[in-house]
Amino acid sequence: MSKAAKTATPRDFESALAELESLVNEMEAGQLPLDASLNAYKRGMELTLWCQKTLADAEHQVKVLEGQLLKDFTPDLPEPNPDE
C-alpha cells in the first residue's frame, strides 16, 4: 500500500502526472480493495487539484546570469528589426 500511503506534495508536475496516471490505471483495473481504492481516490483528487493549481498559478520566472549571479530579468527589448 505504498501508493496510498503517499501523501507528500509532488516533487514536480511530471511526477504528479505520472502518479495520477498510475492511480487511474489501478482504479480502472478494478483490483483494489475498497479501502485502498478510497485512499487512491483521495490521493488522486489531491494530485488533480495540485496539478490544476500548479498550472493555473504558474508564474513565469526569467533570470539572467550576470557574472556568477542569477538576477531577475525584465525583457527590455527593441521592436523587431524589420529586416529579420
Place this chain on the structure above:
Amino acid sequence: MPDTPADVISVTELNRLARMALERSLPVRWVTGEISNLTRAASGHWYFTLKDANAAVRCAMFRNRNQFLDWRPENGMQVEVRGQASLYETRGEFQVTVDAMRRAGLGALYEAFARLKDALAREGLFAPERKRPLPPFPNCIGVVTSPKAAALRDVLSTLAQRWPLARVVLYPTPVQGEGAALRIAQAITTAGQRLECDTLLLVRGGGSIEDLWAFNEEVVARALATCPIPVVSGVGHETDFTIADFVADVRAPTPTGAAQLATPLGSDLTARVMDLSRQLRGSQRRRLEYAAQRLDGLGRRLQHPSQRLQVQGRHLAQLARRMPAAWQHGLMQRQRRLERLQAGLERGRPRPAETLRRVDTLGQRMTRAWRVQHQRLGDKVAALASQLGQLNPDAVLERGYAVVRDAQGVILREAAQARPGQEIAIRLHRGTLDAQVTDTRRED
C-alpha cells in the same frame, strides 16, 4: 554617298540591333565590383553602378529578383553580381541586368562551411545516436542568445504561454560580429557547468548568412557536442541550416519553434488532468456501487432466526390451509372412480329371462337350418350315387367288356405284356375265366 533610303535605319533599330549583338556575344556571368550610386526606386527596382579601379558599368536589379536577397546592399560594398550585359535601348546605355547578387568572398565562406561540416560529420558529431531526448516537462530552460535579440522575446512569450512552470535562465552572449562564436561557445559551456537547467535553447533571429556565421564556427560545434544538457537549436529562418543545427540534439526551424519543441502545451495538460480526474471519479463511483451491491446481496442472505421462524410459520399456515382442500379433492376423485366402476358392473350383470328367449330362438333357427341342410345333403348323395353307378367297372363288364390280369393280379393293357404260355385270369360280368395265352399279336 548616294545611299538609298532603305539603307538608313532608325536609332530605335540601331539600339535594338546593338542589344541583340551584345546579348549574343556576352553570356550571363558573375562580375565582381563595388557598389556606388545605389538607388532604390519606389517601384522596388534597384539601380546602381558597379565599379572597380579602372571602369564602371550601370546595373539594374528588378524587384522580382532583388526581393529574394536576404541582406541589404549598400554603397561601397564589394559584391558579385550575376547578370546579362545588355543595352538599355531607350537611352542607348550599356548596362547589366542583375538576377543575383552576393557579397564578395562568400564563395570562400561556403567552402569553409562545407569543409567543416564534412569533417565534423566524419567525426560523428551529427550521428543520430548522439541525439538525446528532451525532458517532456522541463523544470528549467536555459536560453543562450543576446538579451537584445528580438528572438529572445519570441522565445520568452512562447515559453510563458505554453509552459510557465519552467524557470528560464538566460545566458547572455552576443550572437553576431567579431568574437561572437567564442562567446556563444562560452555561454553554452557555462550553462553546462552550472547545470541548473534541464533543457538548453540556442537561438538567434533571421539574418544574412554572415550574421548567422558565428553558428557555423567549430568552437560552437565543440561546445554543443560536450554540453551535458540536451540542446535545441533555432537559428535564423526555416531555410537556414547552420553547423550548430546539425550538432544540436533537436533542430527547430526558428527560435519560436525551439521554444515549442522544448515544452509541452500547458492547456493540453490541463485537459489531460481533467480527463484523469474524470476517470478517477468514474472508477471510484463504480467501485462504490459494486461494494454497495455486494453489501445488499449479503444483507439479503443474512437473516435473524425470528425472521426465519416467521417465514416457516407462514409456510406452515399455508400448508394447513391447503390440507382440507387436498383431502376434499382426493375424496371426490375416489367417489367418481367408484361411480365409474358401478356403471361398468351394471353393464356386465347377467339377465336370465332374456337369455332364455334368445336360446329358444336359436333352437328354432337351428332346427330349421338342420332340416334344410338334411334335405340338401340327401339330394347330393342321390346325385353322387347315380354318378358313382356310371363309374362302376361292373357296369362296364355288364356291357361285355372283360378285365385281364396276370398271375400277380396286374391288369394287362397291351398284348406285349403277355407271353405265350402265360396263365392269365379274365374277369367277366359274372365270374372269372382262368386261361393260358397261346399267342400274342401286336396291333398298333
